[in-house]
Amino acid sequence: MIKGYAGRILEVDLKNRTFAFKPLDENIARLYIGGKGYGTRLLYDMTKPGIDALGPENPLIFATGPLNGSVAPQSNRFVVVCKSPLTGGIGNAACGGSFAYGMKKAGLDVLICKNQSDTPVRLDIDGDKDSVTFIDASDLWGKGTYETQEILGNKKYNAVIGPAGENMVLYAGILSNERIAGRTGVGAVMGSKKLKAITVSGSRKLEMDDPKAFKEYNKQLATMFKDHPVLGHSLDAYGTAGIVKTTNARNIIPTHNFKFGHFKQAMGLTGEYMHDHTLVGTKSSCIHCPVTCGRQVELEGVGTVKGPEYETLGLMGTNLEIPDIRKVQEWNYVTDDMGMDSISLGAVLSFTMELQERGMLQSGLNFGDPSGVTEMIRDIAHRHGLGNDLADGTKRMSEKYGGREFAMHVKGLELSAYDPRGSYAQGVEYATTNRGGCHVQGASMYLESVGPFTINPMNLKLKADIPMLQQNLACTINSMVLCIFTTYGMIPKFIHEMDPKSWQYRLAVAAVENSGPMLRIVQSIKGKPMMWWEKWLTLITGAPMSSGHLQEIGARIFNLERMYNLREGMTAKDDTLPPRMLYEPLFKHMKSGHPLDQLLPRYYYLRGWDPTGVPTRQTLEKLQVAV
Amino acid sequence: MRVAVQPTYEMTKLLKMDRFELDVADATTVADVVATTRTKVGPEFDKLSRLAAIAINGVLTSYQQGMKTRLSDGDEISFVKASAGG
Numbered sequence: 001m002i003k004g005y006a007g008r009i010l011e012v013d014l015k016n017r018t019f020a021f022k023p024l025d026e027n028i029a030r031l032y033i034g035g036k037g038y039g040t041r042l043l044y045d046m047t048k049p050g051i052d053a054l055g056p057e058n059p060l061i062f063a064t065g066p067l068n069g070s071v072a073p074q075s076n077r078f079v080v081v082c083k084s085p086l087t088g089g090i091g092n093a094a095c096g097g098s099f100a101y102g103m104k105k106a107g108l109d110v111l112i113c114k115n116q117s118d119t120p121v122r123l124d125i126d127g128d129k130d131s132v133t134f135i136d137a138s139d140l141w142g143k144g145t146y147e148t149q150e151i152l153g154n155k156k157y158n159a160v161i162g163p164a165g166e167n168m169v170l171y172a173g174i175l176s177n178e179r180i181a182g183r184t185g186v187g188a189v190m191g192s193k194k195l196k197a198i199t200v201s202g203s204r205k206l207e208m209d210d211p212k213a214f215k216e217y218n219k220q221l222a223t224m225f226k227d228h229p230v231l232g233h234s235l236d237a238y239g240t241a242g243i244v245k246t247t248n249a250r251n252i253i254p255t256h257n258f259k260f261g262h263f264k265q266a267m268g269l270t271g272e273y274m275h276d277h278t279l280v281g282t283k284s285s286c287i288h289c290p291v292t293c294g295r296q297v298e299l300e301g302v303g304t305v306k307g308p309e310y311e312t313l314g315l316m317g318t319n320l321e322i323p324d325i326r327k328v329q330e331w332n333y334v335t336d337d338m339g340m341d342s343i344s345l346g347a348v349l350s351f352t353m354e355l356q357e358r359g360m361l362q363s364g365l366n367f368g369d370p371s372g373v374t375e376m377i378r379d380i381a382h383r384h385g386l387g388n389d390l391a392d393g394t395k396r397m398s399e400k401y402g403g404r405e406f407a408m409h410v411k412g413l414e415l416s417a418y419d420p421r422g423s424y425a426q427g428v429e430y431a432t433t434n435r436g437g438c439h440v441q442g443a444s445m446y447l448e449s450v451g452p453f454t455i456n457p458m459n460l461k462l463k464a465d466i467p468m469l470q471q472n473l474a475c476t477i478n479s480m481v482l483c484i485f486t487t488y489g490m491i492p493k494f495i496h497e498m499d500p501k502s503w504q505y506r507l508a509v510a511a512v513e514n515s516g517p518m519l520r521i522v523q524s525i526k527g528k529p530m531m532w533w534e535k536w537l538t539l540i541t542g543a544p545m546s547s548g549h550l551q552e553i554g555a556r557i558f559n560l561e562r563m564y565n566l567r568e569g570m571t572a573k574d575d576t577l578p579p580r581m582l583y584e585p586l587f588k589h590m591k592s593g594h595p596l597d598q599l600l601p602r603y604y605y606l607r608g609w610d611p612t613g614v615p616t617r618q619t620l621e622k623l624q625v626a627v
Numbered sequence: 628m629r630v631a632v633q634p635t636y637e638m639t640k641l642l643k644m645d646r647f648e649l650d651v652a653d654a655t656t657v658a659d660v661v662a663t664t665r666t667k668v669g670p671e672f673d674k675l676s677r678l679a680a681i682a683i684n685g686v687l688t689s690y691q692q693g694m695k696t697r698l699s700d701g702d703e704i705s706f707v708k709a710s711a712g713g
Binding site (some may be wrong): 076126230234238239241243245246247248250251252261262264265270271272293309311332345416422439443444446450451454456458484485488496497499500501505509510549570586587588607616 | 633
């Protein structure tokens with residue numbers, strides 16, 4: 001077995017209450033690493049086209065990668081893969097917490113939950129005894145994610161759903177500790193199986209190719225991480241909430257259902273404001289991660305709870321035009337406890353508010369008014385009243401009530417908190433990402449609107465190249481499985497310390513912007529490992545990994561996802577942005593919206609796809625994508 | 628004409644306000660507004676603004692005419708610092 005892997009997969013049949021341990025397929029591991037890549041390969045091979053995402057044929061796949069369990073920083077994440085009930089295409093969501101570590105301790109690379117239980121059930125997996133116990137979960141059914149985890153205790157590693165998952169809210173997620181696999185409705189699939197929770201335990205150790213060198217390298221990295229402006233400082237000081245001020249200033253934070261990109265009262269929602277006024281207790285992180293991006297706040301009547309992340313502040317703060325940080329903190333807690341994706345939830349709430357504003361639906365929800373929101377979140381989770389409609393997401397809401405032109409989703413997945421009209425590469429990424437409108441499948445916005453070294457986000461230069469390269473990289477990051485935040489460390493400290501107003505900075509940006517194919521060429525070189533994730537992978541598995549290797553593997557994973565979506569009936573027509581993004585100007589100089597039509601053909605060409613967005617036979621053969 | 632200024636968070640603490648508005652002459656440039664902001668913030672300004680880019684209505688001045696970029700009525704000038712997360 002390749003080092004870094006436990007070497008086995010656990011298959012559980014929830015209806016028949018049977019299980020089997022099977023060997024990991026080394027060939028798949030070599031081609032797809034693990035995590036999202038391995039899970040996607042399994043999903044493609046295990047399922048027929050057109051299955052009901054909430055039916056028994058849809059497997060729920062929990063997948064780890066070779067870095068999980070290694071105690072490398074930012075490395076304890078798992079990915080859940082299944083057909084998405086929200087989009088009808090590929091579904092996946094990554095999650096931190098501690099469950100990935102637990103899976104590897106139990107000697108599991110992958111856990112596949114098949115079929116559906118007739119009654120609420122939870123699984124207890126003991127990796128040392130090679131046992132799986134099916135336990136009646138009627139006593140937990142209906143309980144929130146926090147109470148459920150409290151009852152399960154912290155001696156084992158947990159993954160749970162809340163009422164939203166139980167009631168198959170199409171954007172329900174799965175929680176491990178306070179972190180959530182939020183996107184694409186993976187929690188609804190878990191709920192459809194009546195699987196309330198999974199606990200894992202074990203004492204297995206991860207085998208590495210060169211543990212001594214790995215340990216030594218991590219010692220060196222610890223200093224670099226601690227000293228890095230993002231990994232060591234800004235995320236530590238402000239968490240992801242530190243972005244609010246930046247995106248608001250760049251006019252790309254969603255406001256009034258993405259009608260605007262700037263909220264005048266955003267200061268009270270910034271990470272800096274939270275730091276000074278509402279944070280309490282200690283900062284938190286996923287297990288073994290030195291980057292303490294989690295925050296705690298005090299909630300009246302509840303106590304100390306997790307504070308909101310940037311996405312929640314954007315989608316449920318500025319987007320609803322609510323400047324009251326304490327309301328957003330409350331909604332963040334309720335949303336997590338109910339077990340829902342706050343990105344999709346915020347978008348569907350803002351869509352509902354715009355319907356109300358236009359007189360298309362009487363919901364009682366209004367922009368700038370927090371009343372009724374907490375109740376609606378609970379109604380959605382329980383599918384009560386109008387909440388039953390909101391539980392189906394923005395796309396289905398627009399099909400029922402109208403408003404397609406301001407329904408902010410791609411392929412059915414609601415957009416994250418970066419307006420693509422001020423971030424063209426991010427727009428291409430939203431339009432083409434296989435799971436739909438999400439930012440962490442590439443995070444192109446970091447290189448054009450948010451980070452310390454940003455090219456002009458509103459010309460066409462590199463706006464098709466960057467999304468492709470970033471999507472490929474993100475595919476591998478989600479297959480090792482690492483946190484996407486680790487890629488923010490790739491911009492070295494000295495660049496962070498450049499004055500963006502200086503001529504040196506402007507010259508450097510111009511050089512990159514006008515580098516033509518160089519960015520792609522440099523990243524395609526199969527040489528020695530340079531970045532830490534390449535070195536970790538090399539030291540753990542023994543297989544040399546460099547940027548070129550990872551770009552190839554990432555492209556393989558991305559193309560397999562693409563083939564899955566095509567098999568499910570998606571076409572190039574689904575590679576689009578909401579009409580508001582395409583036709584409504586956001587900036588003074590704009591005559592229309594995002595220029596997607598000018599960028600998509602080049603993106604297809606770079607991908608090796610034909611003009612209709614289908615990967616060519618040569619592309620699939622070159623990447624060894626068997627379909 | 629009238630323009631608005633959104634300083635960095637650290638500056639707002641010194642100014643004791645989130646943003647402020649200025650009445651300026653027609654040919655006013657970004658440099659003029661930065662100079663006014665420097666006066667308002669005080670000696671800490673240079674330190675606090677060193678790593679901040681400047682945006683007009685969300686568009687960085689580095690994509691325009693830099694500090695010489697002329698302003699229009701209603702413009703919002705922001706001091707922008709890089710960040711990360713998601």
